[in-house]
Amino acid sequence: MTTSSAIERAGARRDPAILRKRLAGYGLLSPALVLMILMLALPVLALVLMSFWTQNGFELDRSFTLDNYRQLVATSDEPTYWMGIPFPFAYPVPAILMLKSLGMSLAATVAVIAVAYPMAYFMAFRVTHNKALWIILITIPFWTSYLLRVFSWKIVLGFNGAINSGLKYLGLIDEPLEFLLYNPTAVVITLSHAWVAFAILPIYVSLEKIDRTLLEAASDLGDSRLKRFFRITLPLSAPGTIAASLLVFIPTVGDYVTPALVGGPGGTMIGSLVQDLFLKQNNAPMGAAVSIVMMLIIAFLVGLFLWAIGYRKLRSRRA
C-alpha cells in the first residue's frame, strides 16, 4: 500500500459526495446484509454462547463453562469399538457419528461427481441446440419438495418397492432384497440423487468456458482424445468440479432428514445426534457444542483439502 493511496482514501472519507455514494452502496447491500446478520450470524453466535452453558434437568445453567467441550474430548481407558476402529473417548458417540457422517458424505460426493461430470460434459460439448431446455430439464427434480424426493426413494428401495417388485417379476429373486433400505447405503444413494443437479451446473459452467481453440491445438499437436481430456479439459474444469464437490460435501455432512427417513437405526449421522440432543434429550447446550465442533471440523477439512490441491494456484492460472 503506497502512501499516496492512503492519503487518497483519507480524503475520500471526508469528501461528502464519495461518502454518500458509499452509503448508497451499503444501502443497496443492506437487505442482504441484514438478512445474513439476522438469519446466520446471530443464530451462530447464539449457538456459540449456548455451547458454554449446561443443562441441569429442566434448568438451563447460564454460567460460563467448558464442560460440554470437555465431555466431547474426555478420554477413557476402555476404548469403544466401532467397525473395528477404537475410539478412546468417555462419550464416543459424537466422534463415531462424525467419522461416519464424513465417510458417508464423501461417498455421496464422489458418487455425485461421477454422475454429474459426464452429464455436464455432454451438455457443454455435445448439446448445440436448446441448451436452456437441457438446463431446465436438469432442474426438474427440484420442482418437487426435497421431502417428497426422499420419500420416493423409500418407495423405490422398499421391501415391496420398485426395484424389488421389478426383480421379482423378472424372476431374478424369490425373496425381496432387504439390504436396499434402512442402512448407510440407502442414505448415500438418496443424497447422491438429491444433490446431483447442484453439481452439474458449476461443472457445466467451467466446461463451457474452456477455450475450444486450446482443444484444437492439443489435437493438432498430436494428443489423443484421452490425453487431450486429461491435459486440457480436466485441469481447466477443476475449479468448477471443486466448487461442486464442496457444494455437495459441506451440507450433506450435517444432513438430518435423509438419514431419519431412509437410514434406519444404522444409517444415523451427526445431524441425527444434534436433533436428538436438542429435541429428545433436552440438552441444547450439548447439541450446540456438537454443532460447533462439527462446523469447525468441516471448515478445517475443507481448508485442508483446498490447500492440498493448491486451489490458489488453480485460480491464478485461470486468471
Add this chain to the structure above:
Amino acid sequence: MQRIRFIDRMTQGKVSRRDMMKAASAFGVGTLVLPKMANAAEVLTCLEWGGYDSADYFQAYVDKYGAQPNFSIFAGEEDALAKVLAGFAADVMHPCNYSVARFVNAGVASEIDTSRLTHWNDIFPALQNAEGVLWDGKTVMAPADFGNSGLAYRPDLVGEDFLADPSWGIFYDEKYTGRVSMTDNEMAIIIGAMVGGMPYDEAYKLEGDALVAAAKEWGTKAVNVSRFLWTDSSEVQQAMASGEIIACYAWNDLIANLRAEGVPVEFAKTKEGSFTWFCGLTLLNTGKADEQAAYDFIDAWLSPETGKALIEGSGYGHANMKSFDIADPEAIANMGITDPVEMMKDTLVFKTPTDEVQEGFNKVWGDTKALKG
C-alpha cells in the same frame, strides 16, 4: 419512475418516516413495526399423537368454534416436552399416565378444574383417581383413552418356534434379524431387561451402571435385530401388512386397522406380559389461547361420541363409561376390553419413572442407537 425516485430519495436520506412506513407496509413489513392491532382470539394449539388430530375425536369443539385447533404432532412425550421447554406455546398436551409427571415437574402443566368438564362424572372412577391423573392430590390429566402395548405378530408368517413359546425375546434374537420392529423408545431396553429375567418393577427404574449394562446387552440387540425402529404407527402398520416384518411392538390401533384390511394379526400372550397405558389431556400453562377453549377441547375428548369413534375406529378403550353403551357391540367384543380395571389386573400398568431415571434413559437410548455399526 416512481420506483427509481423512491430508491434515489431513500439513498439521499430524504424519505420521511411516514413514506417509508407506507412503502414497507406494501411488502407486509409494516405489520412487524406498527403497533399491533387488536387480534381475533388466538387459536388453540394442541400437542398430539399422530392420528389423534382427526375431528372425529373432538367434534363438539369443532361444532362450537367452527374450526379445528392447531396441531403439532409428536412421536413421543419427551419430544413434546423438549419442544414446550424450548418455547413452543401449546395450550393442551396429550401425555400418558407414566409421562404426565414430567410435565408437572417441568412446571408447564396446570391443575384441571374438573367442575368445568361436563363429562367428568361419567369417567370410570378408577381412572379419576389413578396415579398420573392425580399428582400430589391435584388433577393434572383428564383421562381420555386407554389401551395396550403388546407384541403384535403375523400368525401366518411368524413360525412355529414363536407360537410354541411367545416371548418378547423375538426382538433380541438374531434369528429374527430384519424381520421385527421395536419402537424407537427406551422400552427396548426395559423389555430386554425383562426378557433377561428382571421384573418390570425394577426394569423401569434402571439407573447408572446397571442401565448402561442393560443398554449394552439388550438395547444393542434390539437396535441390531430390528428392521427399523418405528416412530409413527402408519409406518409400522404398512411394514406389517406387506410382510416386511412379522412382529412388532404395537398398540391396539395396529390390530384394529390391519384386521379391517383383512391382514391376519394377533396380540401375543407373551410370558413376560404385556402393558396397559392410559392417556389423557393436560392443560399447559404455556398457551396463548383462551382457557375456556382448552376446557372445551378437553371436554370434547371426554364425550361418549368421541369414545364411540375411538372404540370403533382404533380399537382403543375410552375413559367415559357411556361410550361403551353407544359403541358398536361387535367393535367392543373385537377389542376385548370394556373395563379398564379388569384390564389392568391382567397386565402391567406403565409406571412413572423419576426425572433422573427418564433423563438417563433418554441419553442411553440415544447413544445406543447411534452406536449401531
